[in-house]
Amino acid sequence: MSPNFEAFYSEVFHYFQYNMYIGITLAGLLLLLLFRKPKLFFTLVFIAAMNISLLYVISYTSSLGEVKKKSLLQKGTIAKGYEKDLTF
Numbered sequence: 001m002s003p004n005f006e007a008f009y010s011e012v013f014h015y016f017q018y019n020m021y022i023g024i025t026l027a028g029l030l031l032l033l034l035f036r037k038p039k040l041f042f043t044l045v046f047i048a049a050m051n052i053s054l055l056y057v058i059s060y061t062s063s064l065g066e067v068k069k070k071s072l073l074q075k076g077t078i079a080k081g082y083e084k085d086l087t088f
Helices: 005-018 020-036 038-080
Strands: none
Touching (some): 005 020
């Protein structure tokens, strides 16, 4: 099973939806950091954006590889005449 970016995003969203106090505290801390130390704030935002984009690229690439692997395995077994179920 490949990592799914949408599922990860949904889990994070639901976590903050069910834990509203943590979300409000984190937002307040980020706003305070924005006004007190903007250089540190933008550095943290840049690092978070890089991590999110890297996670997206990895999950997208692995899902494409998984689909390609399944299609190649299916082509190989059909060509050999096997009729097995290839569920992983």
